[in-house]
Amino acid sequence: MTHRNDRKPEAAELRKSRGISLVWLVPVVAVFIGGGIAWETLSNQGPTIELHFEDASGLEPGKTRIKYRDVAIGVITEIALSDDLTSVIAQAELVKDASPYLTARTRFWKVTPHVSLSGISGLETLVSGVYLNVLPEAGGDPQRVFEVLDEAPTTAAHRGAVAISLHAKSVGSLGPGAPLTYNGVRVGEVEKHRLMHDGKRFEVDAFVYRRFAHLIKPSTLFWNASGLSVSLGAEGLEIQTASLGTLLAGGIELANPKPAAGQEPVGKGARFVLHASHDEARKVMERSEGLNVTVEALVGSGIAEGAPVYYRKQKVGHVGSHRLSDDAVAILYQVHIEARYAPLVRSDSRFFDASGVKLHVGLDGLDLDTGSLASILEGGISFATPERPGERAEDGARFALHHDAEPEWLAWTPRIWIGDRPEQRIDHVVDVPTTRPRGLAIVLEAFSGASVKAGDPVTYRELEVGTIVERELSKDARTVRIHAEIEPEYARLVRSNTRFWNTSGIHAHLGLSGLEIDTGSLQSMLAGGVAFATPDEKGTPVRPGTLFPLHPKPEKEWMHWSPAVWMGPGEPSRPVEHAISDEHRIRHVEAESVEPELEVVPAVAIDAEVAPAPVGAEVPAPRAGFFRRLFGFAR
Amino acid sequence: MSAPAPTASSFGLASCHGCSALTPAVGHSTCDRCGAAIHLRKPDSLNRTLALVVTAALLYVPANVFPIMTVQKLGRGDPHTILGGVQALVEGGMWSLAILVFFASVLVPMLKLVVLAGLCISVARRSDARQRDRTTLYRLTEVVGRWSMIDIFMISILVALVKLGVVATIAPGPGATFFAAVVIITIFAADSFDPRLIWDTEEDSP
Numbered sequence: 001m002t003h004r005n006d007r008k009p010e011a012a013e014l015r016k017s018r019g020i021s022l023v024w025l026v027p028v029v030a031v032f033i034g035g036g037i038a039w040e041t042l043s044n045q046g047p048t049i050e051l052h053f054e055d056a057s058g059l060e061p062g063k064t065r066i067k068y069r070d071v072a073i074g075v076i077t078e079i080a081l082s083d084d085l086t087s088v089i090a091q092a093e094l095v096k097d098a099s100p101y102l103t104a105r106t107r108f109w110k111v112t113p114h115v116s117l118s119g120i121s122g123l124e125t126l127v128s129g130v131y132l133n134v135l136p137e138a139g140g141d142p143q144r145v146f147e148v149l150d151e152a153p154t155t156a157a158h159r160g161a162v163a164i165s166l167h168a169k170s171v172g173s174l175g176p177g178a179p180l181t182y183n184g185v186r187v188g189e190v191e192k193h194r195l196m197h198d199g200k201r202f203e204v205d206a207f208v209y210r211r212f213a214h215l216i217k218p219s220t221l222f223w224n225a226s227g228l229s230v231s232l233g234a235e236g237l238e239i240q241t242a243s244l245g246t247l248l249a250g251g252i253e254l255a256n257p258k259p260a261a262g263q264e265p266v267g268k269g270a271r272f273v274l275h276a277s278h279d280e281a282r283k284v285m286e287r288s289e290g291l292n293v294t295v296e297a298l299v300g301s302g303i304a305e306g307a308p309v310y311y312r313k314q315k316v317g318h319v320g321s322h323r324l325s326d327d328a329v330a331i332l333y334q335v336h337i338e339a340r341y342a343p344l345v346r347s348d349s350r351f352f353d354a355s356g357v358k359l360h361v362g363l364d365g366l367d368l369d370t371g372s373l374a375s376i377l378e379g380g381i382s383f384a385t386p387e388r389p390g391e392r393a394e395d396g397a398r399f400a401l402h403h404d405a406e407p408e409w410l411a412w413t414p415r416i417w418i419g420d421r422p423e424q425r426i427d428h429v430v431d432v433p434t435t436r437p438r439g440l441a442i443v444l445e446a447f448s449g450a451s452v453k454a455g456d457p458v459t460y461r462e463l464e465v466g467t468i469v470e471r472e473l474s475k476d477a478r479t480v481r482i483h484a485e486i487e488p489e490y491a492r493l494v495r496s497n498t499r500f501w502n503t504s505g506i507h508a509h510l511g512l513s514g515l516e517i518d519t520g521s522l523q524s525m526l527a528g529g530v531a532f533a534t535p536d537e538k539g540t541p542v543r544p545g546t547l548f549p550l551h552p553k554p555e556k557e558w559m560h561w562s563p564a565v566w567m568g569p570g571e572p573s574r575p576v577e578h579a580i581s582d583e584h585r586i587r588h589v590e591a592e593s594v595e596p597e598l599e600v601v602p603a604v605a606i607d608a609e610v611a612p613a614p615v616g617a618e619v620p621a622p623r624a625g626f627f628r629r630l631f632g633f634a635r
Numbered sequence: 636m637s638a639p640a641p642t643a644s645s646f647g648l649a650s651c652h653g654c655s656a657l658t659p660a661v662g663h664s665t666c667d668r669c670g671a672a673i674h675l676r677k678p679d680s681l682n683r684t685l686a687l688v689v690t691a692a693l694l695y696v697p698a699n700v701f702p703i704m705t706v707q708k709l710g711r712g713d714p715h716t717i718l719g720g721v722q723a724l725v726e727g728g729m730w731s732l733a734i735l736v737f738f739a740s741v742l743v744p745m746l747k748l749v750v751l752a753g754l755c756i757s758v759a760r761r762s763d764a765r766q767r768d769r770t771t772l773y774r775l776t777e778v779v780g781r782w783s784m785i786d787i788f789m790i791s792i793l794v795a796l797v798k799l800g801v802v803a804t805i806a807p808g809p810g811a812t813f814f815a816a817v818v819i820i821t822i823f824a825a826d827s828f829d830p831r832l833i834w835d836t837e838e839d840s841p
Contacts, residue, residue, distance in 0.1 A: 021679050023686040024686045026686050026690045027686050027690040030689075030690040030693045037697055037701075037809070
């Protein structure tokens, strides 16, 4: 320590700092940093706007954000009531870049959870709280005060959507958000609807998404597809609904009729009629395409609206509506022919009633004169055009509705081009009754024609060889004349001494030997008919128009006649009995094989007596024998 | 006032900052024992302290204006400033915690700045009023000041711990940086102040 004391402590060097110490750079740097941040903050501060709300539900100052495309661009800073307490005024701060978009066209709306039949939206706000959405639109007058909408403006989510307005008598269940569908695809939405000034109609504001905007043409048809449309017709139960959503929430369907194809899409604000139903719209659509003619009937025949119109049993249109004529004399059917088939209708076309059941109920088959089962139930109209078609029918032309078609109408097959260009077609051999080769026409005279009628068969040995064409009273009205036609290949069976008898019904004869029942086939028993037999010593072939008496029942001996008649042009060596029918031959063989077993039965004796049945010869019809045996047993 | 006690400087001696050995204070001398620089008083103490206090005061503004952290719970989150956080605690009924945060984060840094500024000014004016009290105040400031960092530590721990994705997330805000800066700078400011200057009025200025 002493050595230190040796050193005389020098006076401390006193240095007075002159000027500013370097340490002051620290606050300067702090000022720069703070100032820089402050400047940045201030310069980033966007405009403040005033928002007017109906109520402030869900709004929180400092928390409620303003978003555009889900990007927060601002926040509500302050909420206060307006002076008159009618609304809520909120101040909001937006980002700096928002300034150019704060125009009179910009719209703000509150996003809240929204559940409707057409969807759920704003679900995220359940967690994040209400926020405001904005649809900025530059180019309007600058504005700083905005009314906040309760719901999103329709065009918000769908930029470029085309707004249209539809006029309707009633809106049904159409509500905001109800879809516009085109062939089942959602192409737009209903925005809102309101009663028009006249107090009778509604105006429905809707919009179509941009990518479907081209579908909307001046002639586009709109109809209310709300709910369910059920129609029960002859074609079955038809249920129409666009979608389940439409069923519940309502909806509008649209379609373009053919003339719309060449039209330009409409712009914004176009007005349309909203039809009440698909049917109504369809009628309008039909008016614009196809051919519409009026068919006049003096007798109503249950032709329903929507009933089909046939051309050669092909559906080519339908009956639109019907009403009494103004003088109440005729019934006017509005007939719509599809555009493609319109050329078929000519000025000289004949329309006739195709409704009702026009079939001959015979056991020999159903002769359907109708187009389809639907036409039986619904009724329908057919038309035919002559072989040499006249002028094309004008729209609105009038035709008479004939009650029945003349046979020749049915045979008409005019060649009318209905396609765009001629197509390759197979030449059809048309099966028309009138062109059939004519057989041998004979006339049968009877005292009563009760059970023989037109269309009944003429049989030879139970084989149908001809038909009854018609029957009429003789000129002197004493007898009934029945015109029959024997098919050409069997014409030679009819000889001058041939006997005809009536096989209709059952001929029962009660005698000492028991009940004898004589009948032809089951068919002839029920349907009636005429049979004939030619003696073994056959007479000469007959000329057409020869008159024969019609016996009410056959003589027993007629049954045994079995003349050999050469019918074909081929070699005479062919066995005669085989030429008639293979089927018949087989039956014959069956009868032979069955007979011996039944020989012990007494009834067979009658049978045998009646028909000795020489081997190889014809026997009476097995079925007739069967009946006899049957009743013989019964005895 | 009793006769002033002899001081080291009156003997041309200075106490070493590092090992407290008395060393002759001549020019830019160093401690014979530990080699540390020897000063009679902390060099440029007033200037440095004042500059740091000013810096801290400047940073104190953004520290309170900017949010100190953002707490996001289930997607909903709001940034909190320091005072906002205190307010939230008060609204939540956590008075004790609110008072603690308010003292540690608001009052202490502010008082520290005021105290240090006051000390600097009083020293510069060579005031001889309440020198003992002022020294006590300085010591208190030095001891309590560092506790302000508790807020920063809390945020650091919370940010690291609460990373639950959508459920809850805590993110630091720019205010936290400024606040940390304020606290650290005030610690430096307190450190650079030489309390002996308070007593220098009794003798000739060194």
